[in-house]
Amino acid sequence: MSLPELMRAQVRAAREPPYRIFGPRTQILPDVYVRPMLRDLTAESEMEDRDAEKAKAENRAGKRPDNRAEAPSEERQSSGRRRPLAELLDGERHRIVVAGAGGGKSTMTLHVTASLAQRWLDGDLTTRPALLPLRVTARGLAAHLSTDRQAALAAALTTELGSHLRDRIAPGLLAAAPPGTRWLLLVDGLDEITAPDTRARLIEVLAGFTDTPPATGPTESEGDRRLRLLVTTRPLDGAAWTRVLRFTDTDRYTLEPFDRDALNGFAHAWFGEDGRFLAEEFLRRLAEPRLAELAQVPLLATIAAVMVEQNPDRTLPPNRFALYEEFIAQLLARGGVEGPQHRQPSPAAVAELRGRRVELLERLAVAHLNGITELNSFLWNCASPPDDYEIPLGAWHELLTATLSDTGLVVEGSGGLRFLHQSFAEHLAARVQARELPERYRAGERRWKKAVHAATPQSNCQESAAGVALLVLEHHTHRHPDNGLIPALQRSRSADQRLLAGLLLSSGVAAAPEWTAAFLTDLGAWCEGSQRWGSRSSDAADRRMHVGLAVLPTTPxxxxxxxxxxxxxxxxxxxxxxxxxxxxxxxxxxxxxxxxxxxxxxxxxxxxxxxxxxxxxxxxxxxxxxxxxxxxxxxxxxxxxxxxxxxxxxxxxxxxxxxxxxxxxxxxxxxx
Structure with missing residues (x-):
């Protein structure tokens, strides 16, 4: 295996349709990709740290905080600026790119990988040192942490590139980049490692990469000294996020959601020259404020584009929950994209498994979010062949795996089964957990108490709510609009629980006018409280204010x-x-x-x-x-x-x- 062969394999892999279930046409990434804008949060984060240290020092010295407004500094004026994707690769520092579910993190890393690899293959060395991409998923890299770093990278790349490679990648190939070049290691989806110990171990390995001094010139011989790191993740909570933010020589960016121009570019690229009418119809529908979330999140916009393409006369689902429910139902109804590619040993066995697809997918989703990586083995343990079918075990396993893969929600690669996108697994797992809750909300009931606590935005959380936990409450409230949850949360003495009520309102549930009025009253109080500078209560109010304002376009x-x-x-x-x-x-x-x-x-x-x-x-x-x-x-x-x-x-x-x-x-x- 040579370096050019590795780069060509990555180009082929990156240019495959990222989501084969999307639409009857085969879309390749360069044809539909819209380069995102990013917001540089590095300076803002560093200033917040300095402000916090200053406040602690003043508190220890017995000084009262100075709440007077001051003119913003040059550094503060330039923080949070929007920057094009090209700037992400400039300079010597490492990068962490943060975005929410379906925000385009994986697609961005695929685009960067294909662009850089093709540039090097074409002999374009206008940028020195030229960056040679090595893209792996965090899950793939974490599966090989028992070996040294070079061996782990080689094994992860070999597994993920699969059929695009002729031979396994030798660790020695990654020992040192050629003169005038530098490795760019792209690690996608750090948040998708849900097992705390495994994630902590991977974070330590990545921190080791950032702690290595950068290369000082083309004569460096140590491979790690030439390596730059680009990690994508959703925001993490607790100690894991704190450790990531302390990576050495690392800048933090966030992917901006689709704005009007980006959505317009995506629509016309997706529907093509012959589909200009459909593109305009798609944009017209997504202009409705109630569909703001669908228009801003690349994954949701893609699903909506597929629905418009397949049925132009049908109204789009009004919210994220309904969009996922309808899209998954469509996939299950049509029984897969390309039809089964396996030998059917028994019509009865096929019918048996097709009837259990939803159950098995839901169980796989829960296992995936609980940190189980060997989904094939888990699946085989969930569904043993009935004795009266007389099917060889190997044939049963093949049929079982193919039946679920045919839905398009999971795919089989060289590393085994995996969900096509983390968001599908989260939706299915939330559906399961929501069914386990009683139909009516009772504050003292153990299961409800645990669910609300998990979903309530806390002061130390990095996201507006705790991921799947919020989805669980959304699922339950959509299916049981009269469960009494939202009015009970609005009566709570906890401001964070009242914010949680606002988040549920914005998810598109059926809501009484007085619920919206109560949320707006709370939001007004948080706006006022955010101006009492220099106190912990003002920081909390400021956080609630930003989250509350952000969801207003989809509030009923x-x-x-x-x-x-x-x-x-x-x-x-x-x-x-x-x-x-x-x-x-x-x-x-x-x-x-x-x-x-x-x-x-x-x-x-x-x-x-x-x-x-x-x-x-x-x-x-x-x-x-x-x-x-x-x-x-x-x-x-x-x-x-x-x-x-x-x-x-x-x-x-x-x-x-x-x-x-x-x-x-x-x-x-x-x-x-």
Whole structure:
């Protein structure tokens, strides 16, 4: 096995359709991929750490916190900026890319792998050192941690590339990158390792990569010293996330959800030149505010595109829960994409297994989320062949595996069975756990108490709620709208449980108007509480405020939400007004002009955070025009000789506004 052969194998693997179940046409990745924007959170994270240390020091010294507002520093102004995908690969530092479920992490790593490998194969060495990609899944790498690092990488690559390789990859091939090149190790899906011990071990191995000093020149002979790391994950909770954030020389990015331009590009790439009418119909349907989540999450947008393509006249499901339920039902009804490729030993055996597909898939999903990696063995133990079928054990196992693979929800690779996407496993597992809860909510009941505690957003959580635990409550509330859960949570003394009620409301469940009114009242209180700087309670209120505002476009009783947002953009504190104006624009195209005016009023009052320009650009052509105009005005004001600012502040303002102007002139171009 040579290095060119390895790169070609990775190109072939990365260009396969990432999800074969999606649509009757075979889509290859380069044809439909939309390059995402990322937001650099490194500086923001470091500043938060410094602020926390400063607060602790002042507390130990007996000083009262200084709650006065201060002008944002140059560092704070530049933090959280949107950056193109190309910038992710610049520099010497390692990268952690964070995104939620279906946010495009795996697809991004496949695209980066194919692009870099093909560039090297074509002899393009314009970037020195050239990056040579090695892409593995976190689960694949974790399965080989008993060996040394090079052997583990070689084994994981061999397993995952499978039929794309002619021979096994020798560990010696990865010992040192060729002169003028450097390995880029892409580890996808750290969050998908659910066993705490295994994940902790893998994090330590990855930390070892980041602790190795970077290469100092093309004469370095030690392979690890040439390695850069790119890890994708959902946010992790607790000690695991803390350890990841402490990786040496590592920057943290988050993948931005689909904006209007990205969704437009995806739609026209997916439906193609002959499907322009369908693309426009798809975009028109997803413009509804209740479908905001479907329009922003790449995986959900892809599923919605398949549904529009297969049945253009049918209304799209109104929320994530209904979308997954309908899509999975369609897959099971049609019995697979390409039909069974196996020998059918007995019609009765086939009928038996087809009748048990849902049960077996659900059991596999629960096992997968419980950290079981050998899904084939687990499946074979779940379903033994009946004695009266007289089927050889090997043939039964083949039939069993093929029957589930034919649904498209699980696939069989060289490493055995795996779910096509983590989100499908989570949906099926949540369905099982929701059935185990009593039909009516009772606060003191043990199972309900455990479920609510697991789903309640806590102050130390990195996500708005604890993943599958929230899905469990969503499933139950969708199936039992009168379970009494949401009003009980809204009566709770715990602010986090009241936030949980808001998250359930935004999932599209049937809701009474007073439930939305109660959530908006709580949200208003959190907006006010977030302004009491320097206290732990303000940090918690700020977190609840951001989570609550983010889900408003999908919260029921739209008129109440719009009225609340309009009042907030007028009377709330400045930074809250910006967030509220952004969400007002997300309520529909008819509110974009009103939202853009509110943001421009903030700029006129001196609020010139970079996020304001980002908020304007997201409001369509009108917002982009205003963003460029504001940036030009800011540029002029900072170049006036009479500007009442010191030279240092003026220079920093010039640099900052030059960035704003460049960013948003670029964004104002068609498709930009």
């Amino acid at each position: 009783h739209r008129d109440q939400v719009i009225t609340w947002l309009r009042a907030t953009v007028i009377s709330a504190p400045t930074d809250v007004r910006e967030l509220a104006a952004r969400q007002l624009g997300a309520m529909g195209a008819e509110f974009e002009y009103e939202a853009a005016e509110a943001l421009e009023r903030l700029a006129a009052r001196g609020f010139m955070e970079h996020s304001l320009w980002d908020s304007l650009v997201e409001l369509g052509p009108e917002g982009k025009r205003r963003a460029v105009r504001l940036a030009e005005q800011a540029w002029v004001s900072n170049h006036r000789p009479s500007a009442p600012r010191c030279a240092g502040c003026r220079d920093r303002g010039r640099r900052r506004n030059a960035r704003h102007l460049a960013d948003h002139r670029r964004c104002s171009r068609p498709g930009g």
